Amino acid sequence: MRLVTAIIKPFKLDEVKQALEAYGITGMTVSEASGYGRQRGHSEVYRGAEYKVDFVPKVRVEVVVDDIDASDVVNVILKAAQTGRIGDGKIWTVAVEDVARVRTGERGPDAL
Amino acid sequence: MTIDSGDTAWVLASAALVLLMTPGVALFYGGMVRAKSVLNMMMMSFGAMATISVVWVLWGYSEAFGESWHGLVGDPFQHFGLANLLDGDTAVYGYKAAAEGVAAHGGIPAMAFVAFQAVFAIITVALISGAIADRAKYSTWLIFTVVWATIVYFPVAHWVFAFDSYAAAKGGWIANSLKTIDFAGGTAVHINAGAAGLVLALIIGKRVGFRKDPMRPHNMTLVMLGAALLWFGWFGFNAGSALGANNTAAVTWVNTLAATGAACLGWLATERIRNGHGTSLGAASGIVAGLVAITPACSAVTPIGAVAIGLLAGVLCALAVSLKFRFGYDDSLDVVGVHLVGGLVGTIAIGFVASASAPAGVDGLFYGGGLDQLWRQAVGAGAVLVYSFVVTALIGLALHKTLGFRIERDAEIQGIDLEEHAETSYDLGSLGGGGLSHVGGPMFGSPTASSAPSTVTINRQGATS
Numbered sequence: 001m002r003l004v005t006a007i008i009k010p011f012k013l014d015e016v017k018q019a020l021e022a023y024g025i026t027g028m029t030v031s032e033a034s035g036y037g038r039q040r041g042h043s044e045v046y047r048g049a050e051y052k053v054d055f056v057p058k059v060r061v062e063v064v065v066d067d068i069d070a071s072d073v074v075n076v077i078l079k080a081a082q083t084g085r086i087g088d089g090k091i092w093t094v095a096v097e098d099v100a101r102v103r104t105g106e107r108g109p110d111a112l
Numbered sequence: 113m114t115i116d117s118g119d120t121a122w123v124l125a126s127a128a129l130v131l132l133m134t135p136g137v138a139l140f141y142g143g144m145v146r147a148k149s150v151l152n153m154m155m156m157s158f159g160a161m162a163t164i165s166v167v168w169v170l171w172g173y174s175e176a177f178g179e180s181w182h183g184l185v186g187d188p189f190q191h192f193g194l195a196n197l198l199d200g201d202t203a204v205y206g207y208k209a210a211a212e213g214v215a216a217h218g219g220i221p222a223m224a225f226v227a228f229q230a231v232f233a234i235i236t237v238a239l240i241s242g243a244i245a246d247r248a249k250y251s252t253w254l255i256f257t258v259v260w261a262t263i264v265y266f267p268v269a270h271w272v273f274a275f276d277s278y279a280a281a282k283g284g285w286i287a288n289s290l291k292t293i294d295f296a297g298g299t300a301v302h303i304n305a306g307a308a309g310l311v312l313a314l315i316i317g318k319r320v321g322f323r324k325d326p327m328r329p330h331n332m333t334l335v336m337l338g339a340a341l342l343w344f345g346w347f348g349f350n351a352g353s354a355l356g357a358n359n360t361a362a363v364t365w366v367n368t369l370a371a372t373g374a375a376c377l378g379w380l381a382t383e384r385i386r387n388g389h390g391t392s393l394g395a396a397s398g399i400v401a402g403l404v405a406i407t408p409a410c411s412a413v414t415p416i417g418a419v420a421i422g423l424l425a426g427v428l429c430a431l432a433v434s435l436k437f438r439f440g441y442d443d444s445l446d447v448v449g450v451h452l453v454g455g456l457v458g459t460i461a462i463g464f465v466a467s468a469s470a471p472a473g474v475d476g477l478f479y480g481g482g483l484d485q486l487w488r489q490a491v492g493a494g495a496v497l498v499y500s501f502v503v504t505a506l507i508g509l510a511l512h513k514t515l516g517f518r519i520e521r522d523a524e525i526q527g528i529d530l531e532e533h534a535e536t537s538y539d540l541g542s543l544g545g546g547g548l549s550h551v552g553g554p555m556f557g558s559p560t561a562s563s564a565p566s567t568v569t570i571n572r573q574g575a576t577s
Contacts, residue, residue, distance in 0.1 A: 044328060045387045047397060047433045047446060051326045 001096040001109060002070040006061045007033060007089040008081040013059050019080035025063055033060040039087035064096055066109055113204040116218030119356035123224045126352025130231040133345035134161050134238045140338025141242045144445050147330040148527025149246040150537045156241035156253055163257045164234045169194050172233060173226050175266040177274050183285030185267045197222040205278055206355060228352060236265055236301045242445030243309030246319050247524050250532040252515045264503050268496055272300040292492025293472055296353040298408025298459040299496040306452025307500040309443060315508040316518050318442035320525055332392050339396035343372060346403045350410045360471040364410035371422030375402020378426020397450060401429035404454030409462045412472035417465040425457045456493055463489040
């Protein structure tokens with residue numbers, strides 16, 4: 001199993017969610033995040049004083065999937081989240097050793 | 113003597129409107145500070161409401177409006193506790209006896225005037241707090257409010273607002289001898305508070321991280337709400353200062369509207385040209401700057417004059433708020449840039465754009481009145497500025513050297529809300545405060561009671577263990 005983590009633009013969340021559902025992914029975890037990459041931050045001006053805001057609001061989407069689906073899921077997110085402009089985000093995957101479903105106690109791929 | 117019910121109703125309603133301005137200031141200032149100090153910021157305004165309300169009925173009113181001592185200060189003992197003003201049959205102000213062919217004109221009860229002037233004292237003190245955001249020791253602030261009102265505000269209010277034969281036979285020197293036009297408090301309220309704020313900011317020193325750390329407003333919607341409440345309450349401030357439901361009140365109302373709109377536009381235009389965007393903070397600040405500037409002038413100018421004063425105030429105050437970065441004083445929320453500068457703009461502008469067609473009946477320089485009114489305005493404004501600056505410096509230094517006016521550096525970095533009030537303003541996390549424990553207090557009985565546990569832990573379902 002693999003954990004797919006995507007950092008995306010907040011307004012792209014709905015499209016990513018719909019695309020994952022269409023692919024057959026039945027659940028995900030979403031959290032608010034902030035950070036920057038090559039995009040860096042932006043400037044805000046209050047009463048003439050300019051502030052550089054480095055950390056830009058982002059959304060983190062996490063999905064645990066079977067090994068064979070991982071590459072496809074990355075592609076699905078990639079397509080849905082892409083605007084082509086700077087600041088679109090990152091997606092990465094890591095190996096997951098074990099998963100347990102809390103309600104039933106199922107383990108491994110059955111718990112996905 | 114008879115009481116005019118219409119006048120009395122308007123003055124009492126105006127007093128309530130003006131009281132609402134102080135929570136308005138609390139919101140306006142509270143939104144502008146960082147999330148770790150919003151409660152303390154608001155508590156400084158609410159604290160002023162508490163202390164000045166009490167001080168006012170004890171000696172404040174009497175000191176401002178009692179029988180005058182050489183035009184400088186009222187007798188603080190004449191109306192101490194106000195017990196001698198309760199009789200509505202005799203304690204009536206503004207009453208005019210019938211003359212030949214003219215019917216008698218009723219007045220308002222003394223207590224209505226007491227109420228209206230009380231809320232002016234409260235907001236003037238509250239305004240100062242913006243200059244010392246995030247770092248002032250709360251107990252010292254409360255003591256400061258009492259001392260400052262007693263030594264600075266009440267005498268200055270006497271100079272400016274105590275007219276001969278209104279509340280006492282003899283009033284203050286600026287109103288009656290110098291004849292500066294200050295209808296609702298450009299000098300006594302705004303120049304006064306602005307100068308005091310500047311001094312306190314200098315004495316207490318800069319916030320940790322001033323000009324290095326980002327200190328942007330944590331909640332702009334609070335700022336907008338505060339500005340809205342201020343504008344609303346300001347109609348009581350200015351139109352109520354007519355002390356009657358009459359034409360003067362109506363003229364000042366319209367001038368207060370026009371100048372404020374113009375100042376908002378002036379500030380937005382300045383920002384647009386300088387920084388590329390008109391901001392919501394600029395709009396809110398422009399509104400307050402316009403209200404400040406039209407305060408002394410609202411009875412003395414035409415609506416066109418009001419628009420001119422508003423525009424000028426909006427532009428000049430927008431430029432003035434940057435001065436603190438150039439000169440390195442941390443007037444955190446721009447009490448100087450908005451209230452001192454706005455108050456000076458409005459007070460001095462009267463000397464130029466006053467029109468005899470307005471209720472005050474005086475022509476300024478541009479209307480053929482010459483320099484006569486202009487120098488009266490300049491001297492009145494300068495006198496209040498210098499007095500407030502010097503005496504506030506003495507009070508501030510005395511408190512800073514004895515009680516201490518500033519919290520510890522680490523406490524300031526952590527956040528003054530937690531240090532001074534043991535509270536935090538927002539609990540926005542979905543974890544319900546993360547491991548909240550109840551330690552003593554009345555909620556579950558005294559921890560020392562034999563059957564009660566000394567520590568009660570609340571879990572998310574609300575059960576106790």
